[in-house]
Amino acid sequence: AQSVTQPDIHITVSEGASLELRCNYSYGATPYLFWYVQSPGQGLQLLLKYFSGDTLVQGIKGFEAEFKRSQSSFNLRKPSVHWSDAAEYFCAVGAAIQGAQKLVFGQGTRLTINP
Amino acid sequence: GAVVSQHPSWVICKSGTSVKIECRSLDFQATTMFWYRQFPKQSLMLMATSNEGSKATYEQGVEKDKFLINHASLTLSTLTVTSAHPEDSSFYICSATNRAAGNTIYFGEGSWLTVV
Numbered sequence: 001a002q003s004v005t006q007p008d009i010h011i012t013v014s015e016g017a018s019l020e021l022r023c024n025y026s027y028g029a030t031p032y033l034f035w036y037v038q039s040p041g042q043g044l045q046l047l048l049k050y051f052s053g054d055t056l057v058q059g060i061k062g063f064e065a066e067f068k069r070s071q072s073s074f075n076l077r078k079p080s081v082h083w084s085d086a087a088e089y090f091c092a093v094g095a096a097i098q099g100a101q102k103l104v105f106g107q108g109t110r111l112t113i114n115p
Numbered sequence: 116g117a118v119v120s121q122h123p124s125w126v127i128c129k130s131g132t133s134v135k136i137e138c139r140s141l142d143f144q145a146t147t148m149f150w151y152r153q154f155p156k157q158s159l160m161l162m163a164t165s166n167e168g169s170k171a172t173y174e175q176g177v178e179k180d181k182f183l184i185n186h187a188s189l190t191l192s193t194l195t196v197t198s199a200h201p202e203d204s205s206f207y208i209c210s211a212t213n214r215a216a217g218n219t220i221y222f223g224e225g226s227w228l229t230v231v
Contacts, residue, residue, distance in 0.1 A: 034220075041227075042225075043208060043222055043223070043224045043225040044159075044208070044222045044225075046220075051218075090158060090159065094220070096218075097147060097164055098146065098147045098166070099146070099147065099212065099214050099218075100145070100146075100147035100148070100149070100211070100212035100214075100218075101210075101212050101218060101220050102149055102161060102164065103149070103151075103159075103161070103210070103220070104161065105151075105158045105159045105160075106158065107157075107158050108157075108158045
């Protein structure tokens with residue numbers, strides 16, 4: 001069965017600093033990987049996804065992630081964070097079920113931005 | 116606009132009553148949908164796979180008699196929390212995959228359930 005680990009429960013960075021959120025997955029086949037962001041009291045917004053091809057994936061809001069099969073990782077990065085990036089970030093791995101994608105989420109990383 | 120719509124967004128109900136949450140795919144057909152639950156400050160956990168025209172598949176530890184799932188059409192799945200208790204208070208969110216659009220996953224806006 002697939003699983004996702006986000007080692008960092010809470011990260012604090014200063015505005016304008018670079019960011020890297022870690023994600024490690026376990027899955028027997030080629031994984032479908034996702035990063036979502038959730039603001040307090042809100043639903044999920046997809047930042048980016050990896051299905052195949054180029055292992056460096058560009059997403060919205062200036063985020064990118066790199067799939068490293070050898071390390072079973074899919075870390076999320078942003079070169080310069082903005083105060084509006086403060087939120088909860090979830091990494092997820094997908095498995096195809098009857099043509100649909102079932103997601104297993106990591107525990108989440110809460111990002112706090114210092115002014 | 117929303118591609119997957121959930122209703123209601125917020126609901127408060129009394130202990131012992133039942134509440135129904137709808138998940139509707141607006142522009143595509145979804146033979147399979149998924150229901151997730153998120154307790155405050157926790158991650159999302161898959162509850163069940165909703166299958167159009169057949170029984171739902173529940174994850175381990177999820178009571179099928181308490182969380183009734185009906186997927187009677189290709190665009191609508193419903194989750195009914197029966198005999199709700201305060202510990203069922205949570206954020207419930209559904210997802211559907213648009214296979215015609217590169218298997219894009221769409222999440223509903225989510226439904227906040229508070230049981231008092």
